[in-house]
Amino acid sequence: MVAARALNSVRAIFYKVPRSAYVIGTLLIAVAFPMLNAVGVVETAWIRVGVLSLLYAMLALGLNIVMGETGLLNLGYIAFFAFGAYTTALLSSPKFDLHWPFIVLLVLSALIAMAAGFFVGLPTLRLRGDYLAIVTLAFGEIVRLTIINLPSVTNGPNGIPSINAPRPLGMKLTDTLLATNLPESLKNWLVIDKPVEYYYLVLACVAITALLLTNLKNSRIGRAWNALREDELAAVSAGITASRAKLLSVVLSAGIAGFAGCLFAYYSNVISPESFVFMQSVIVVCMVVLGGMGSIPGVILGAIVLQALPQIIRESAGAARSEFEVYRMLIFGIIVVVMVIFRPEGLLPDKEWRREAHEADPREIESTRQSLFTLEEGEKDLEV
Amino acid sequence: MGAILELQGVSMSFGGLRAVDSLSFDVNENEIVSIIGPNGSGKTTTFNVISGLYEPDSGDILLNGESVAGLRPDRVHDKGISRTFQSLRLFSSMSVLDNVLVGMHSKGRARLLPSMLRLPSVRREEAVLRARAQEILAMFPGRFSGPRQSQAAGSLSYANRRRLEIARALASEPLLLLLDEPVAGMNPAESHEVMEQIHDLKNAGYTILMIEHDMHVVEGVSDRVIAMDHGVKIAEGSYEQVANDPRVVEAYLGKRSTDAAS
Numbered sequence: 113m114v115a116a117r118a119l120n121s122v123r124a125i126f127y128k129v130p131r132s133a134y135v136i137g138t139l140l141i142a143v144a145f146p147m148l149n150a151v152g153v154v155e156t157a158w159i160r161v162g163v164l165s166l167l168y169a170m171l172a173l174g175l176n177i178v179m180g181e182t183g184l185l186n187l188g189y190i191a192f193f194a195f196g197a198y199t200t201a202l203l204s205s206p207k208f209d210l211h212w213p214f215i216v217l218l219v220l221s222a223l224i225a226m227a228a229g230f231f232v233g234l235p236t237l238r239l240r241g242d243y244l245a246i247v248t249l250a251f252g253e254i255v256r257l258t259i260i261n262l263p264s265v266t267n268g269p270n271g272i273p274s275i276n277a278p279r280p281l282g283m284k285l286t287d288t289l290l291a292t293n294l295p296e297s298l299k300n301w302l303v304i305d306k307p308v309e310y311y312y313l314v315l316a317c318v319a320i321t322a323l324l325l326t327n328l329k330n331s332r333i334g335r336a337w338n339a340l341r342e343d344e345l346a347a348v349s350a351g352i353t354a355s356r357a358k359l360l361s362v363v364l365s366a367g368i369a370g371f372a373g374c375l376f377a378y379y380s381n382v383i384s385p386e387s388f389v390f391m392q393s394v395i396v397v398c399m400v401v402l403g404g405m406g407s408i409p410g411v412i413l414g415a416i417v418l419q420a421l422p423q424i425i426r427e428s429a430g431a432a433r434s435e436f437e438v439y440r441m442l443i444f445g446i447i448v449v450v451m452v453i454f455r456p457e458g459l460l461p462d463k464e465w466r467r468e469a470h471e472a473d474p475r476e477i478e479s480t481r482q483s484l485f486t487l488e489e490g491e492k493d494l495e496v
Numbered sequence: 497m498g499a500i501l502e503l504q505g506v507s508m509s510f511g512g513l514r515a516v517d518s519l520s521f522d523v524n525e526n527e528i529v530s531i532i533g534p535n536g537s538g539k540t541t542t543f544n545v546i547s548g549l550y551e552p553d554s555g556d557i558l559l560n561g562e563s564v565a566g567l568r569p570d571r572v573h574d575k576g577i578s579r580t581f582q583s584l585r586l587f588s589s590m591s592v593l594d595n596v597l598v599g600m601h602s603k604g605r606a607r608l609l610p611s612m613l614r615l616p617s618v619r620r621e622e623a624v625l626r627a628r629a630q631e632i633l634a635m636f637p638g639r640f641s642g643p644r645q646s647q648a649a650g651s652l653s654y655a656n657r658r659r660l661e662i663a664r665a666l667a668s669e670p671l672l673l674l675l676d677e678p679v680a681g682m683n684p685a686e687s688h689e690v691m692e693q694i695h696d697l698k699n700a701g702y703t704i705l706m707i708e709h710d711m712h713v714v715e716g717v718s719d720r721v722i723a724m725d726h727g728v729k730i731a732e733g734s735y736e737q738v739a740n741d742p743r744v745v746e747a748y749l750g751k752r753s754t755d756a757a758s
Contacts, residue, residue: 324612324613325612327611327612327613327614328608328611328612331606331611331618331622332597332601332604332606332611332621332622332625333606333611334611335590335594335597335601336598336601338587338590338598339587339598342587342588342589342590343586343587345549345585346585346586347598348568348569348570349547349548349549349569349570349578349579349581349585350573350578350599350601350664350665350668351570351573351574351578351599351601351602351668352570352598352601353568360608364608463591464589464648465589467588467589467648467650467651
């Protein structure tokens with residue numbers, strides 16, 4: 113009883129800190145992280161884990177739009193990631209001797225994935241729940257098998273090697289600038305080819321995506337998605353066009369996956385169908401569930417935990433390393449099952465999903481308590 | 497005062513069951529019409545047909561002279577008909593204010609990209625919508641004030657949930673408001689309050705078609721009453737006329753045994 117009260121008062125302190133403080137704090141830590149590498153505290157391998165975590169955070173942000181906001185389960189989400197990655201790989205590698213500029217490909221990858229999302233979404237969105245999950249699962253497999261069986265374009269299972277390093281300023285300008293006598297430290301950033309540089313590139317992309325999606329979540333469109341998730345019949349009776357709103361959420365989430373796919377192709381230099389197997393879709397779903405469906409900070413945390421955790425275990429496992437690989441998915445499964453039983457709303461839950469699980473949001477209770485307090489205090493003042 | 501809503505011989509069957517059988521009636525501007533009838537007499541089906549959840553098998557539904565029969569529910573809503581549900585259908589984990597804001601969906605224009613960038617036009621629209629939503633919630637004095645607005649709709653008391661459903665339906669400023677049993681499950685004091693509110697809505701110029709079982713409320717607010725049984729309109733007129741109509745009494749209570757004997 114006393115312990116519970118003490119715990120609550122400690123928690124209340126956390127809820128009194130404004131959300132923006134947490135966001136800025138997290139950003140500062142994220143920006144400072146690679147500096148630890150520069151001073152030699154952290155190995156470069158961890159920067160690579162950081163890049164992959166952020167890439168998956170981007171995927172989780174995208175999947176969260178359909179899963180968390182609109183309430184549609186997509187089990188073939190990684191296919192959109194593949195669309196983005198292959199678009200970039202084909203247009204920026206020796207394969208067809210095409211070397212399109214980075215910025216163009218970033219946009220084009222997203223657009224192609226969005227087009228794929230549109231054509232899958234159009235016929236399938238009338239399906240609900242499990243049926244939609246199965247159709248999207250099949251779509252994911254179709255895309256992967258097509259990549260494997262189309263060697264003339266995709267090199268089949270061998271994948272596409274030697275993808276160019278991104279030059280954010282474009283080919284010509286970069287070459288001209290490289291020829292000038294700019295300081296070496298600045299020239300490094302003209303061609304992004306080191307883990308630290310990728311880290312900052314992807315971090316910026318994740319931060320921007322998270323900001324845009326937060327705005328969207330609190331807009332008319334975000335509310336329409338939530339309403340459809342809560343009660344479709346009531347939502348359409350309130351004037352929301354279900355088909356259009358759902359299609360928009362699927363297309364947007366596909367676009368974000370395509371965007372992430374483009375960055376992934378550049379970063380990994382070689383892409384092959386192995387990166388786009390069904391298990392990858394499942395892992396992204398796990399990230400969203402673990403972090404908290406509908407919660408933007410939550411899904412980012414979920415992605416980081418599920419990407420970094422295997423690495424931490426691998427490091428500490430030492431000799432048992434190969435054994436761990438065998439159990440990796442088993443551990444993921446156990447984590448998700450435990451989460452669903454004990455904390456179904458996720459690690460950093462969204463307000464609405466928390467309400468689903470526990471009726472009330474502690475931050476809300478705190479603010480109600482405060483306003484009641486002010487109210488009562490005010491009354492007392494009146495009496496005096 | 498012209499007819500806002502006209503039903504012309506609307507029929508709706510489920511398999512072999514004629515839930516609504518060539519039903520015709522009008523609702524005039526700024527009028528409150530109540531539909532009464534025993535369970536299974538087709539009242540809610542009528543609502544579902546009007547609001548677009550079902551497409552009628554035959555007949556036509558005119559809103560201000562324009563046919564809305566067979567339109568999708570969201571299109572019907574855009575045309576100006578909004579409704580509440582008999583079994584509460586709130587977005588229960590969304591906040592009270594958000595529920596009303598969803599009801600205003602068709603009033604907003606914000607598109608995807610401007611919303612993501614939160615452009616000034618989007619901010620302005622959002623501020624206008626929020627202010628309007630608060631005005632609507634203020635129509636229920638003391639019920640949705642202050643911190644309550646950010647509470648989950650699901651955490652409200654039963655009566656407040658019913659009020660919130662009405663608020664959500666009002667948010668789009670409809671030409672016609674369909675209320676499906678607005679006082680179901682309320683105690684007499686609460687239903688009296690809702691009755692007053694329905695009066696206020698009429699004074700504010702709203703047109704209301706209502707299904708209700710509580711005869712005090714029906715008597716208290718209706719300009720006209722329609723009685724249904726087995727999908728057919730059996731009586732129409734003032735409350736006194738309908739309540740004393742022998743066919744209505746029969747529909748609720750069955751035939752008198754003396755009648756059966758004779």
